[in-house]
Amino acid sequence: xxxxxxxxxxxxxxxxASSSSFLHRRPYxxxxxxxxxxxxxxxxxxxxxxxxxxxxxxxxKELMTFFTDMALMRRMEIAADSxxxxxxxxxxxxxxxxxxxxxxxxxxxxxxxxxIITAYRDHCLFLGRGGTLLESFAELMGRTAGCSxxxxxxxxxYKKEACFFGGHGIVGAQVPLGCGLAFAQKYRKEGxxxxxxxxxxxxxxxxxxxxxxMAALWDLPAILVCENNHYGMGTAxxxxxxxxxxxxxxxxxxxxxxxxxxxxxxxxxxxxxxxxVLKNGPIILEMDTYRYHGHSMSDPGSTYRTRDEISxxxxxxxxxxxxxxxxxxxxxxxxxxxxxxEKQARKEVDEAIAKxxxxxxxxxxxxxxxxxxxxxxxxxxxxxRKELRTTLP
Amino acid sequence: xxxIFQGVGAATSLSSSTSIETKKxxxxxxxxxxxxxACFVVVRSGGVMVDGGLNRIGGRAEQLVTNxxxxxxxxxxxxxxxxxxxxxxxxxxxxxxxxxxxxxDARVCVMGEDVGHYGGSYKVTRGLAQKYGDLRVLDTPIAxxxxxxxxxxxxxxxxxxxxxxxxxxxxxxxxxxISNNCGMLHYTSGGxxxxxxxxxxxxxxxxxxxxEHSQRLESYFQSIPGIQMVACSTPYNAKxxxxxxxxxxxxxxxxxxxxxxxxxxxxxxxxxVLNLEEAEMVRPGxxxxxxxxxxxxxHVMQAAKTLVNKGYDPEVxxxxxxxxxxxYTIGNSIKKTHRVLIVxxxxxxxxxxxxxxxAITENFHDYLDAPIVCLSSQDVPTPYAGTxxxxxxxxxxxxxxxxxxxxx
Numbered sequence: 001x002x003x004x005x006x007x008x009x010x011x012x013x014x015x016x017a018s019s020s021s022f023l024h025r026r027p028y029x030x031x032x033x034x035x036x037x038x039x040x041x042x043x044x045x046x047x048x049x050x051x052x053x054x055x056x057x058x059x060x061k062e063l064m065t066f067f068t069d070m071a072l073m074r075r076m077e078i079a080a081d082s083x084x085x086x087x088x089x090x091x092x093x094x095x096x097x098x099x100x101x102x103x104x105x106x107x108x109x110x111x112x113x114x115x116i117i118t119a120y121r122d123h124c125l126f127l128g129r130g131g132t133l134l135e136s137f138a139e140l141m142g143r144t145a146g147c148s149x150x151x152x153x154x155x156x157x158y159k160k161e162a163c164f165f166g167g168h169g170i171v172g173a174q175v176p177l178g179c180g181l182a183f184a185q186k187y188r189k190e191g192x193x194x195x196x197x198x199x200x201x202x203x204x205x206x207x208x209x210x211x212x213x214m215a216a217l218w219d220l221p222a223i224l225v226c227e228n229n230h231y232g233m234g235t236a237x238x239x240x241x242x243x244x245x246x247x248x249x250x251x252x253x254x255x256x257x258x259x260x261x262x263x264x265x266x267x268x269x270x271x272x273x274x275x276x277v278l279k280n281g282p283i284i285l286e287m288d289t290y291r292y293h294g295h296s297m298s299d300p301g302s303t304y305r306t307r308d309e310i311s312x313x314x315x316x317x318x319x320x321x322x323x324x325x326x327x328x329x330x331x332x333x334x335x336x337x338x339x340x341x342e343k344q345a346r347k348e349v350d351e352a353i354a355k356x357x358x359x360x361x362x363x364x365x366x367x368x369x370x371x372x373x374x375x376x377x378x379x380x381x382x383x384x385r386k387e388l389r390t391t392l393p
Numbered sequence: 394x395x396x397i398f399q400g401v402g403a404a405t406s407l408s409s410s411t412s413i414e415t416k417k418x419x420x421x422x423x424x425x426x427x428x429x430x431a432c433f434v435v436v437r438s439g440g441v442m443v444d445g446g447l448n449r450i451g452g453r454a455e456q457l458v459t460n461x462x463x464x465x466x467x468x469x470x471x472x473x474x475x476x477x478x479x480x481x482x483x484x485x486x487x488x489x490x491x492x493x494x495x496x497x498d499a500r501v502c503v504m505g506e507d508v509g510h511y512g513g514s515y516k517v518t519r520g521l522a523q524k525y526g527d528l529r530v531l532d533t534p535i536a537x538x539x540x541x542x543x544x545x546x547x548x549x550x551x552x553x554x555x556x557x558x559x560x561x562x563x564x565x566x567x568x569x570x571i572s573n574n575c576g577m578l579h580y581t582s583g584g585x586x587x588x589x590x591x592x593x594x595x596x597x598x599x600x601x602x603x604x605e606h607s608q609r610l611e612s613y614f615q616s617i618p619g620i621q622m623v624a625c626s627t628p629y630n631a632k633x634x635x636x637x638x639x640x641x642x643x644x645x646x647x648x649x650x651x652x653x654x655x656x657x658x659x660x661x662x663x664x665x666v667l668n669l670e671e672a673e674m675v676r677p678g679x680x681x682x683x684x685x686x687x688x689x690x691x692h693v694m695q696a697a698k699t700l701v702n703k704g705y706d707p708e709v710x711x712x713x714x715x716x717x718x719x720x721y722t723i724g725n726s727i728k729k730t731h732r733v734l735i736v737x738x739x740x741x742x743x744x745x746x747x748x749x750x751x752a753i754t755e756n757f758h759d760y761l762d763a764p765i766v767c768l769s770s771q772d773v774p775t776p777y778a779g780t781x782x783x784x785x786x787x788x789x790x791x792x793x794x795x796x797x798x799x800x801x
Binding site: 117146147148149151152156158159160165166167169170175176177178179180181182183184186187206207210211213214217218371372373 | 502528529531533534536538539540541542543544545546547548549550551552569570573574578579580581582583584585586587618619621642643
């Protein structure tokens, strides 16, 4: 069938035959009992703390899930790129492709009760937390089906039920918020942790160190994750920071440097950090990662770095490729099956975009909703003055 | 009501005290001087003789607020001890409100500099850390930006923090958190998160505290969408507004004034919560509406005494709610008097008075017989020298002159 036309000498002999006869031979994506041990690409580097082991346990199901999810994320970001260029997404659009491993690895190590808060590069983290493609695209296009009813935009994705706290436009301001989330977790004694994410650009904000001081002072369960993609918009890290070793910047706070393009390294580090933080107070994780796109859609991304650098990283360190190689090496799926997964991701994304385009733009009354909360009993007018009376309990 | 006030004005041969509850005045005048001193409420503001205000009249939120002592004090010749209510200073009233709310809801917590062990720089949180522990009454390092952010983050998770700025001026460092995160998160998250924080602290011009410690931040914060602002001026409304602010699900900024912390008043024993958005009718009148808030209320009431002696009948309204304005009360007053004088402590440029002038002109232009006069502080950094500082803020003689000018 179509498969035979597509096959060429490049494909391995195994995959030229029809795929169906091979399905029963391969433990594809449903097996979570077999343990596969994977070695991280590079060892961890620690500051004031012991490093976790390089060997990470996983299983076929997890590997396939990683691949599927990351393929979906990558596809979503690329689709957002073309939507922006066709002016359906306006304003600022900061894309996460290249950094997917950070989101995926983190989700694998934590529960939905642990909190994540990040800055504006939040589309994939939202997806990782359980957000749907429809909500993402609708929000990006400013429609009512969006996660914030179209009123937030690219930089304001939130999902309260999954403890995803956004989505913040001002660089660094989310770090004290994250420490506040950790404070509430400590107050409630529930045993959950907060991952407060920021970039290498935000790492030079003063409020970060203020928040870190307080988190360390009161042993708050806050894990500060620096997603170091080496460029703060157009400024390389060595031009902005005297000491680009962000994991060491905490001084008395332990730190761990992690290869952020390796989902398993991220998973191991987050697991380690969660255990550490519940006993010892905050820790800094520096994820060494890379973004293929520019800082945002208005930045070509090539004026401050060479195209060779970008393609070099894509060839050597791409997170999806790494998982693909692992899957093929462990014989968990064929190349064709993986390509099918990517096609499926594309299809899902296209469908979501089509559905999001059908969603209407918000009406004028929406302009005034959610400015204040009503009805807690001590107002008679309604704070936004658009209504005359609210009922008092 | 005006006649009672005449009585008050005439009988103020007493040294420095004026009653807040005018009905009580009748009984007290029959007693011996020593008892009389005990039953009067001393309301001083740093050596300046000031008036207390009448309790709020008007039935709109009657079901919310237990009427203050005035209505109950009908027992003649009652001894001081058996009078309903209890007397306390404004900072104690704030503390009482805070403590009652912390008792009522375990999610209420306080954070700020020196609020815990030290008891608060103005003693508002004294004793609370010993009672509720160090986590619930949190001593923060000097990092306004981050601990305000922390409070907001904690609020996103369901706690109800009260963030204290040791002086309102320090909260300028937290402006980003207050504006972007506090005010906007409910909107940008599509209603998912509520931010029930109370940001409070003393502001205003004090006694030679210097320029940076005499700031009026209400004018800077007033444009931020999503927040509410209230200013307390008496122990009664301080406690009520504090409780209402804590119970509100919206971020509320509660402006206190450095010079008003030692005002004494008798407040009810029963629990009461005031309406955050309502103005307080201090003194009803016929000739001119004087709108004011916080410390200027006392300058206005002092000027009112002089005005009454000169034959004017000013209606004094303490607007209390700085965002949003209580245009209902203000509008009804303007419809009656047709003249407005705004007396505020903010700067002339871009202050609360400027916004209020615009709001009144927009809504009640037809009812005005004269242009709105707005008396504000001078557009200068507050000087240290005592005389210059006095000239920076509005003084009672200026208010009297303005009313005379307005009512010509």
